[in-house]
Amino acid sequence: MFQFNQTHNPRNNAALIAEWTKKQIPFKKLVQETEELFTQVCQNNIPTLTEPHPNQPLSFLEKMTRWFFRIFAKPSTLLAASKTIVDKEEHIFPDWKDKLDQEYNELLNRITREVNILDFGAVGDGKTDCTAAFRKALGHGRVKVIVPQGIFITKGIRLPSWTFLIGAGKGITTIKLHHDAPKGTRLVTNANHWKGNHHLFVKGLTLDWNMERLGDTTKTSTWGNHSSCLTYAKVTYGWVHEVEGINPGLHCFDISSTLYNYAGDGYRARGGSKYVWLDQLTGYGFGDDGITTHHSDYIFISRSHMCNPSGRSHQKGSSNSNGIEIDDGSRNILLVHNSTAGCFGGVEIKAHENSSASSNIQIVGHISVNDNRSYHFRHIGHHKSTDTQSKSAYNISACGLVSVAPVYTKLYKDSAPRSLVVSGYQNVVINHFWAIGDDEYDFKNNPVAAIQYRARNVVLNELSFKNYYNAGPAIKVFGGENRAEFIKIQNVMTDDSFSKVIEAGSDVKEMKIEHVQRNRNTESIMY
Numbered sequence: 001m002f003q004f005n006q007t008h009n010p011r012n013n014a015a016l017i018a019e020w021t022k023k024q025i026p027f028k029k030l031v032q033e034t035e036e037l038f039t040q041v042c043q044n045n046i047p048t049l050t051e052p053h054p055n056q057p058l059s060f061l062e063k064m065t066r067w068f069f070r071i072f073a074k075p076s077t078l079l080a081a082s083k084t085i086v087d088k089e090e091h092i093f094p095d096w097k098d099k100l101d102q103e104y105n106e107l108l109n110r111i112t113r114e115v116n117i118l119d120f121g122a123v124g125d126g127k128t129d130c131t132a133a134f135r136k137a138l139g140h141g142r143v144k145v146i147v148p149q150g151i152f153i154t155k156g157i158r159l160p161s162w163t164f165l166i167g168a169g170k171g172i173t174t175i176k177l178h179h180d181a182p183k184g185t186r187l188v189t190n191a192n193h194w195k196g197n198h199h200l201f202v203k204g205l206t207l208d209w210n211m212e213r214l215g216d217t218t219k220t221s222t223w224g225n226h227s228s229c230l231t232y233a234k235v236t237y238g239w240v241h242e243v244e245g246i247n248p249g250l251h252c253f254d255i256s257s258t259l260y261n262y263a264g265d266g267y268r269a270r271g272g273s274k275y276v277w278l279d280q281l282t283g284y285g286f287g288d289d290g291i292t293t294h295h296s297d298y299i300f301i302s303r304s305h306m307c308n309p310s311g312r313s314h315q316k317g318s319s320n321s322n323g324i325e326i327d328d329g330s331r332n333i334l335l336v337h338n339s340t341a342g343c344f345g346g347v348e349i350k351a352h353e354n355s356s357a358s359s360n361i362q363i364v365g366h367i368s369v370n371d372n373r374s375y376h377f378r379h380i381g382h383h384k385s386t387d388t389q390s391k392s393a394y395n396i397s398a399c400g401l402v403s404v405a406p407v408y409t410k411l412y413k414d415s416a417p418r419s420l421v422v423s424g425y426q427n428v429v430i431n432h433f434w435a436i437g438d439d440e441y442d443f444k445n446n447p448v449a450a451i452q453y454r455a456r457n458v459v460l461n462e463l464s465f466k467n468y469y470n471a472g473p474a475i476k477v478f479g480g481e482n483r484a485e486f487i488k489i490q491n492v493m494t495d496d497s498f499s500k501v502i503e504a505g506s507d508v509k510e511m512k513i514e515h516v517q518r519n520r521n522t523e524s525i526m527y
Contacts, residue, residue, distance in 0.1 A: 004341035004369045006244075006284040010305040013337040014090075017365050017402055021434050021464075027400065028086035031364060034399040034431040035084070041459050041488065042395070042427035066354065069263035076268040076356040076392055079297065082332045084362055092336045092364050094300050100275050103237040107199040110162045114144040117152070124150015129178060131155045138163060147173050147205065155181045158191040161198045167205035170244040170282065176208040183214060183249060184222035189231040193258045196234035196271065203241045211247035211285065211310065220249035220287040221313040225256045225294070227287070234258050238276040245283035245290070250313050252283030252306065257295035260328065262354040265382065266391045268329035269295035279303055287313030289322045290340070293358075295329035300336070307341040309411065317413035322348040323371065328355035329392075339367040344411045346371035346403070349396055349425075353381020357393035357425070365400040372415050374403035374435075378423040383453035385481040393424050399431040405438040416446045422484075423453035431461045437468035439497065447476035447503070455484040465494040465501075474498050479505015490514040 014027075058066070083095040115137050118124075122133035124147075131154045137145045141160035147167045155178045159165065165188075167173025177187050187207050190197035207229040211220055221227035227249035232238050233256045245252025255276050261269035273296040281304040283290040290306025293299050301324065311319025323340025326333050326349045340346035346368030351357035357379040368374035375398070382390040403419035419435040422428050435448050448471055451458055465474040474494050477484050483505055489512070494501050496519040504511055 004305065004307055004339060006282060006307060008305050008307070008339065010280065010282065010303045010337070010339050013303065013339050013367055014365055016367060017400055020402060025432065027090050027092060027364065030399045030432060031084050031086050031092070034397050034429060037431055037459055037461060038397045038429045042429060042457055065262060066264050069261050070267060072259055072270055073261050073263035073267040074270055076266055076329060078359055078394060079331050081360045081395065082298065082334065084334060084364060094298070094334045096275065096298055097277070097300065100237065100277060103199060103275070104239070107162060107164065107201060110142055110199070111144050111164060112142045114146070116146045116148065118148065122152055124148065124152050126151035126153065126176070129153055129155070131178070147175070149173055151176055153178050156185050157188045159188065159197065159200050160191045161200070164201045166203045169204045170206050170242060173204060174206040174208055177210040177213070179210065179213045181213070183220070184226035186226060186231045187229050190233060190235050193233040194271070196236065198236040200232065200235055201239040202230065202243055203239070204243070206244040206246060208246040209248035211249060211287070211312070214249070219313060220310070224260050225254050226250065227313070228252065228254045229283070230254070231256060232273050232276060234271040235273045236275055238273065240278050240281060242280045245281070245286070247285035247310065249287045251289050251292050252286050253278060253281060253291045255293045255296050255299055260294055262352065264354050265356055265388065268356045272296040272329070274298045276300070282306070284308045285310050286321065287311065289325040290343070292325040292327055293330040293333060294327050297331045299330070299333045301333070301338060302336040303338065305339045306343065309343055311411045317410070319411040320344055321411050322346070325350065326358045326361055328352060328358070330358040330361070332360045333358065333362070335363045335366065337365040339369070340371055341369040343371045344373065344409060344415070345376040346374040348376040350377070351379050351393070357390055359392055360395045363398035363401065367402045367404070369404045370407050372406055372409040372412060372417050373421055374406050374419045375401060376421045377425050377428065378421070378453070379425065383424045383482060385454070389454070390424055393426060395427045396425060397429045401430065401433045403435045405436065405441060407441065417443065418446070418448065418450055420449040422451050422455040422458055424455060426456040428455065428458045429461070430459070430463070433460070433463045435463070435465045435474070437466065437471065437497070439467040439469050441470065443468055443471040445470065445472045447472045447474070449475045450478065451475070451484045451487055452478035453482050457486045458484065458488070460489045462491045463493070465498065467495065467497055469497040471498065473500040473503040475502045477502070477504040477508050477511060479507045483508050485509040487511045492516045494518050
């Protein structure tokens, strides 16, 4: 079976989706149809905030932890959702991109110096410490720093506002972390995480965090947003284009707040980033996630590919290492034509129990290959009937998703593979979804897609399943005390590898199923 590795070019993802699925649906029509589904079915479901469940008292340590984090937190609110624009050439972008384009022009206008890092004593020989050279070249900003071909060693680079850092291309220009750099070092980050920075552009580089320098260290990261290839913390107007991240202790790319925050559901960190565009990024060997966002708003992630994490920031066998993770407190995030392979989760939209969930997340086109859970949406700790209902896990819309052969993985021992899992989220629309299995793989009678753990107001439209001879049902909607509610499934097609298409608990509330077919036109799903 075809494998995606670190050489995959994610610029081809849109064409691959069209080729594999044999669905020549214009993305403009697909996006419009998804928006209409979301408006009709989900938008009128106004979130209601509930009080903590009386049977879930906090320990003294938990109370003190939340008290501490609330010093750096603010109440979380649900923003008005951004619109997704599709132009005549089928370029897809958020409605706020015009604002970002204007700020890009402002960045270019504010640059007063263009310098070459070699002129400051840097040597791209893979040996010389170039830390001081980068510091001198960057100065106080308003600068474009050119980094030519070579391997440049540094103990960390801190970008002041109004900075454009540009190399000669991935694999041509490499910035590599010094052998003596502490484990918590961020290879490239903005200069001031507390006051924040703005107008930062990084382009055309490979960033090698040099995990090998740690030897057999069990845990490769320290805490918070440290130990990554590139971290933007409290950055307004940022770009990262055509950059490769290699072997970070934590993340390849983290668009974040000053501090991660665990003040509880209903709160989010102060000092988040906003208006950031990540494009044509690749990454592998990451200790946790490839691309991640935390407590940040208006983030655009496009044409990027993350694969084959090490998982070494976690305990062995419990590595929640995702290709793209939209994490705690993120709002108004758009993902377009990305891909993932060999991860625990391909795309995970989530939050920890003691933080607000991500909301208003849109996905247009994605390919997941051999991820354990291709698409995984959840608010941890808010799934069971005895848990507090999530105050913040709302609003996910996705279209044009492809899941190819999810598998068991050493990253997370015994985690059953799934193409789609929705847990604890409300207002979820999945439109045009293709699940393509491996007919020789033992799926151990597991369902391919699972709607579970108090997921509510979920719409699945135009789903196709093929080549799952050792699987259970194509879709399972779980009942019981933690049952899903208000589920609509329509226009589902499978081949004859399934003995059952949909299985649902008898006590699932308000479930509607329409137009389910087996063994018809299965050649429309090609691989």
